[in-house]
Amino acid sequence: MKTKLNNKSEVKVMTGNETAALAATLCRPDIVAAYPITPQTEVVEKLAQYHASGKLDAEIINVEGENSAMNSITAASLAGGRVFTATSSWGLVFMYDAILVTAGARAPVVMVNVNRETPGMIAVSSGQQDMISTRDCGWIFLIAEDCQEILDMVIMAYRLAEDHDIQIPVMVHYDGFYLSYMAERVEIPFQKNVDDFLSVLKQQPERTKLMPGELLGCGSHGILGGYMEMRHKHCQAMERAKGKFEQINLEFEKKFNKNYGGQVEEYKLYDADIALLASGSMCGTIKTVIDEKRKHGIKIGLLRLRMFRPFPNEKIVQALKGKKCVGVVDRSLCFGFKHGPICVELRSFLSDIGDTKILSFIDGIANTDIKKDNVKKMIDLIIAGSKGEDVPEVTWVSYDENHGGN
């Protein structure tokens, strides 16, 4: 594979979508198939543009929908290729059966998903509901905070997905609208450095491939013990992905001089009494509010989830143990539970964390902006909770329940 990218790093102002397309291009995929959908469309446009200009030397399969996109690249991946696709919301659920097969076949596909509300009331708006609606599909889920991290995370995603000890597809999530359209400064790494970083994948034993003319049982052992064995191995590989991601992050730091943290990023948590647990683009805003609050002597920190599947429970316990009160911000819902989905998951190992009081905040769904004032409101509630005051377990931050009725 050759590309015409120059071997020099440059700084450019790019949107999250453009960054995602460029990141994939830097990783030199063999096959790309993607179908446009708001707010991801620009990813597909840019991939087509890079392909037309010769910058992306891959085969592009024009597909009639997301389901075909995922089926095509899963097959290409099983034939040994490096593949890429991108989707969002309706597109993600339209390929739902296909992503389950991708995971079951342990095809090391990398996809970006631009977070948006799922089909519900037919809305075009931000939210992580699409991520939550597909969380048990067996993929690894990573979540980026800004454009630079989208670029770096896609590169790391290939290292993780194609690692011989892992071989699980990886979905890199970033917020639609707030990040997909955000144009900001991005440092583009040297092509050679990306090649070097990914070159270790070539040194590992070759993965099992579909080869024309060679017989390979596939899907024929999906009953009883065989199926159980594969599921068990999949779960074990998921557990291994945690440590592997930490290691990949350290190697990334050595090569590119940037360290975001591994499964989680800790921001000013070391001496904090109270904390927020959040993910995605809202974390940038939260960090600015934390800096303001710290000037007033309030010791608060942020734990940012960079990995959502597998769920980094050990890292979370380690980071949050001993905190008086923690607020979990969910940009999605867990129908049938009062608490937000990430909060529900955190509460499942609450006894490991200790006496920490946990509050659930629902915000940022349906395009609601998670403003600085919203974050301040959350922090006020966390402070009250830490003092033992009576605060609601679940707060819809931007919604007045008394006003809206039921």
Next chain:
Amino acid sequence: MIEVRFHGRGGQGAVMASKILATAFVKIKKYGASFPMFGFERRGAPVTAFGRFSKEPIREKTQIYNPDILMVLDPSQKNSSAVFQGLVSGGIMIINYDNDPNDISHENLETIGSIDANTISIEEIGMAMPNTCLLGAFAKVTGTIDLKPVIESFKDYFQGEKLEANARCAKRGFDEVKILIKN
């Protein structure tokens, strides 16, 4: 950090103007971040875009509620309450407007830079595309950035004759903008 809110309609180039400005600030080794807010992409629908420009990295990923500067591409929104919402005291407005700016007022509005960017862009580009002309006016009125890096950054967005025509628009925006200081 300065916060700029862009008000236009789909097709006027408000989103591109906000991106170009972010690019220009990055070119002078500062930071710029901009993003629009709309549902479906469609011509003629109101579009709002947000730009933050700073010496420090910009981490906020929220809309702008207290802008220092308003960039109004659509003159029909000149006295709209949505445009002025949250404007800080001593605020600046750069507007695509072919009339006397004295009929624009708001208690927090101190400086108006007005320019007939539609006419200028029709003369230079052959179509009403007010965005780049207003960027030239922005450089002159706000003094936050020189005209040169603004025009330099056009290279990331235009090529050939369009690049030159837009550069002329920006230059004319810089030279011809009328500045009105309100008391």
